[in-house]
Amino acid sequence: MRSLKIIKLAFLTFFMYQISFGQDNFLPGFTIQNSGDTLYGFIDYRNWSINPKSIRFKESNESNLINYSPLEIKGFGVYNEIYESAIVVIDTSSVTTHNLGYDFEIRPRVDTIFLQVMFTGDKILYNYKNIYKEQFYIKSESGFELLVYKKYIKKIVHKAMEDYSASEKKFIMENKGYLLQLSKYLGECSTIIPEINKTKYNKKDMERLFNYYYNCIGKEPLFTRVVEKPKIEFGITGGLSSNTINFTGDSNYHSHLIDGEFNSSQNLTIGLFLNLVLPRNQKRWSLNYDMVYSSFNVKGYHEYIESENKYTITDTKLEYSFIKPSLSICYKYYIGKIDLFMNAGGFSSIYISQTNYSKVLEMLYTYERITEKKAIKHTRPYEVGAFVNLGAEYKYFHLDLRYERGNGMSRLLNLKTTTDKLYLLLGYKF
Secondary structure (H helix, E strand, O other): OHHHHHHHHHHHHHHHHHHHOOOOOEEEEEEEEOOOOEEEEEEEOOOOOOOOOOEEEEOOOOOOOEEEOOOOEEEEEEOOEEEEEEEEEEEOOOOOHHHOOOOOOOOEEEEEEEEEEEEEOOOOEEEEEOOOOEEEEEEEOOEEEEOOOEEEEEEEEEEOOOOOOEEEEEEEEEEOHHHHHHHHHOOOOOOHHHHHHOOOOOHHHHHHHHHHHHHHHOOOOOEEOOOOOOEEEEEEEEEEEEEEEEEEEOHHHHHHHHOOEEOOEEEEEEEEEEEEEOOOHHHOEEEEEEEEEEEEEEEEEEEEEEEOOEEEEEEEEEEEEEEEEEEEEEEEEEEOOEEEEEEEEEEEEEEEEEEEEEEEEEEEOOEEEEEEEOOOOOEOOEEEEEEEEEEEEEOOEEEEEEEEEEOOOEOOOOEEEEEEEEEEEEEEEO
16 A cells, blocks of 8 residues: 555645646737737736636746736737737626526626637627636627627416416526627628528637638638647557555455465556647646556465464465556646646456466375365456556656556455556657
């Protein structure tokens, strides 16, 4: 269990470091001052999944940091993202089903925020997302206009003809005011109405609609927000593993395993991995899948001595090779040119070969009897478990330390097996 304690301590250290030292990510950018002047410098880019309430800016690496809110600047741009300060109406209605109200109208609140620019040109589209919901805005000569969309509950009373009884049912309805707003706003395109009617209130459909509009009128938008997409990484991995196995249960039937002494096993491991790097959040999060080949072989020894003339000695051999697919969630922390990462997930080892063997020597004075049998009477063809790991990545290479715990191979109710594996792996990303 020493290896498990080491891994836990490493994870705790990682989190304490993450909490204690915030990670800056200053990239070239600009701010538009309230005076109309453009100030170039560096912005702490957070790859925002929700619109920022403020930003950190400095003119040079040696300059002091300045915090800007939407009231203090007209807008800013960084990493092909543009945000514009705006005083707008926000709909505060709930979007969760159990909190929906009966009111058809939105619940407006005026606020000053940063709107993300999705399209600029003849027609402008903005996006605003907070922790509760996502909303869209257009801009005309009269200013910013919220595209209205709201879910609400409507009661409908049904009267039965036979006995004149009435029953009430509740339905979730939608206020799709944005469809009429877009019809007026994009009316320059004569074929736009069918496209608007099938436009849902989400980012993907809005982007599709405005791209259709600009193609329809034969013009290019001045700016289009580039949609960040998931990235796929794949490569090979290999290294060393240290394996131990523990037995618990009824020692009256399985004393040769529960009370026996087993060595640890050191083996080679090799495999492939495939990572899906998720968009936003500076590509810190990813879903990682790998499949490796590995093995372990442990030997056990147990003796039961009643006297010098009566005793039993059991030698046990357990050898397994397996294919192991695993799936995990990964978080990265960038430190200069080195990326630290941690994973947590689950695995399933599928046994492709096994040796499950015990040799029992029974002595009674000068009488000797040798019996060969299965060490574990009933075994399963696979093992499942969970793992955690820590590692570091530099360019195309990564090194990681992984700890796994599985449920072993025993299928007996009165015998429980637990495997602990520690891996040191080196990987290369193509």
